[in-house]
Amino acid sequence: MTPSDVKATLSFSDGSPSMELPIYKGTIGPDVIDIRKLYGQTGKFTYDPGFLSTASCNSTITYIDGDKGELLYRGYPIEQLAVQCDYLDTCYLLLYGDLPNADKRKGFHKLVTNHTMVNEQMQFFLRGFRRDAHPMAVMTGLVGALSAFYHDSTDINNPQHRDIAAIRLIAKMPTLVAMAYKYSAGQPYMYPKNDLSYAGNFMRMMFATPCEDYHVNPVIERALDRIFILHADHEQNASTSTVRLCGSSGTNPFAAIAAGVACLWGPAHGGANEAALNMLEEIQRNGGVEKIGEFIKQVKDKNSGVKLMGFGHRVYKNYDPRAKLMRETCHEVLTSLGLHNDPLFKLAMALEKIALEDDYFVSRKLYPNVDFYSGIVQRAIGIPVSLFTAIFALARTVGWIAQLNEMIGDPEYKIGRPRQLYAGSVSRDIKPLADR
Numbered sequence: 001m002t003p004s005d006v007k008a009t010l011s012f013s014d015g016s017p018s019m020e021l022p023i024y025k026g027t028i029g030p031d032v033i034d035i036r037k038l039y040g041q042t043g044k045f046t047y048d049p050g051f052l053s054t055a056s057c058n059s060t061i062t063y064i065d066g067d068k069g070e071l072l073y074r075g076y077p078i079e080q081l082a083v084q085c086d087y088l089d090t091c092y093l094l095l096y097g098d099l100p101n102a103d104k105r106k107g108f109h110k111l112v113t114n115h116t117m118v119n120e121q122m123q124f125f126l127r128g129f130r131r132d133a134h135p136m137a138v139m140t141g142l143v144g145a146l147s148a149f150y151h152d153s154t155d156i157n158n159p160q161h162r163d164i165a166a167i168r169l170i171a172k173m174p175t176l177v178a179m180a181y182k183y184s185a186g187q188p189y190m191y192p193k194n195d196l197s198y199a200g201n202f203m204r205m206m207f208a209t210p211c212e213d214y215h216v217n218p219v220i221e222r223a224l225d226r227i228f229i230l231h232a233d234h235e236q237n238a239s240t241s242t243v244r245l246c247g248s249s250g251t252n253p254f255a256a257i258a259a260g261v262a263c264l265w266g267p268a269h270g271g272a273n274e275a276a277l278n279m280l281e282e283i284q285r286n287g288g289v290e291k292i293g294e295f296i297k298q299v300k301d302k303n304s305g306v307k308l309m310g311f312g313h314r315v316y317k318n319y320d321p322r323a324k325l326m327r328e329t330c331h332e333v334l335t336s337l338g339l340h341n342d343p344l345f346k347l348a349m350a351l352e353k354i355a356l357e358d359d360y361f362v363s364r365k366l367y368p369n370v371d372f373y374s375g376i377v378q379r380a381i382g383i384p385v386s387l388f389t390a391i392f393a394l395a396r397t398v399g400w401i402a403q404l405n406e407m408i409g410d411p412e413y414k415i416g417r418p419r420q421l422y423a424g425s426v427s428r429d430i431k432p433l434a435d436r
């Protein structure tokens with residue numbers, strides 16, 4: 001980060017001494033005001049619940065321009081990566097800072113492939129869950145359980161250990177998600193096959209059975225791989241910030257990623273793809289396109305508590321570039337599967353059109369986000385709705401671990417420890433029980 005020539009001056013109307021605050025510039029995007037010395041010099045904290053105006057770190061991994069609707073992974077536009085690269089290329093890029101050449105690409109793909117199996121003991125964790133447990137509850141448990149297998153061999157301060165932890169997590173997430181699905185379906189687990197692609201391997205572990213050979217549908221394989229790319233990283237979103245804060249204590253990296261899985265589950269975050277599809281199905285059940293007006297009326301009524309799931313974003317105040325690419329993927333897959341008349345896709349596009357012309361959404365800059373169309377394409381592929389967020393977690397694991405490793409690799413990093421504005425009781429003495 002580069003010091004700016006401009007300084008910020010903080011002054012107080014009560015005559016308290018003013019303070020000069022340094023400003024730093026990144027390569028692109030908003031400058032930051034360095035407040036690290038604020039409390040020491042003024043005895044005051046800043047106040048920013050929800051972190052609307054707070055930069056928590058200095059990162060080189062992902063850049064988002066919310067006004068332009070721009071998303072860059074290590075400087076490469078998501079539109080180019082989604083078309084010209086595959087997910088493992090994107091993992092390499094996010095982890096190491098640039099796209100691999102042919103040799104490095106081959107070596108990385110082989111390395112990940114050779115780590116796709118999980119310890120045989122992992123299957124016994126699943127037995128503790130009911131078969132109808134939510135897959136994100138299962139995934140939070142399974143990813144946390146991985147920490148038990150790699151605790152004594154992982155020194156988070158050793159760069160080689162951080163790197164192998166990243167490879168293991170990227171490689172094993174598809175295996176764990178598929179195991180969670182098979183467990184819910186009462187079907188036997190399928191072991192990974194090393195001659196398949198990352199997405200193809202996941203499809204086979206999900207949909208194959210030991211009874212017959214499984215043939216990967218290349219259209220679905222490409223669509224899944226693109227879904228993984230679109231979800232791979234997204235700056236300091238809630239789950240990534242959770243992973244950073246959790247990992248800042250020096251805890252086991254698998255445990256820190258499990259915290260990210262737990263945070264992603266929420267309907268305001270990664271859980272929105274499941275909620276968006278459930279919302280579309282409910283509108284469909286209640287009359288479909290003709291009833292969109294009534295639904296929109298509910299959304300505008302603050303007392304209804306109804307939100308247009310898959311719409312709105314803390315950063316994007318323009319169309320989420322991932323949503324555009326997801327809509328294209330949706331159309332490609334539905335057409336390829338002969339589902340181009342899928343009523344839910346038509347309903348989603350009608351809902352999007354109406355919302356984008358309605359002042360309630362326009363004035364609040366509410367556009368479709370990555371979760372609005374992802375559910376429709378996953379449903380067409382045959383993925384159960386309850387597994388959508390687990391697929392998001394699978395794809396986001398590389399972003400989480402790349403961001404965690406970037407933080408731990410920074411010699412200046414400290415344990416995260418926010419403060420508060422205290423509005424509770426002042427000191428008081430306990431009254432005897434008889435007097436309470």
Ligand code: SDX
Nearest residue numbers: 234237268269270272307308309310311312313314364369
């Ligand atoms: C993801 O951060 C990331 O990068 C996340 C993510 C990633 O890749 O990691 O992009 C993935 O989480 C995408 C977002 C998925 N969530 C949803 O689709 C759930 C529905 N969206 C909302 O809950 C909401 O838009 C958030 C949580 C995404 C953002 O909320 P903010 O930034 O806190 O904004 P807000 O709640 O203050 O909303 C501003 C206004 C409010 O109205 P007013 O009080 O000004 O009258 O917009 C309204 C909100 O009520 N609003 C919505 C709405 N989202 C915001 N109204 C109806 N439907 C919505 N979806």
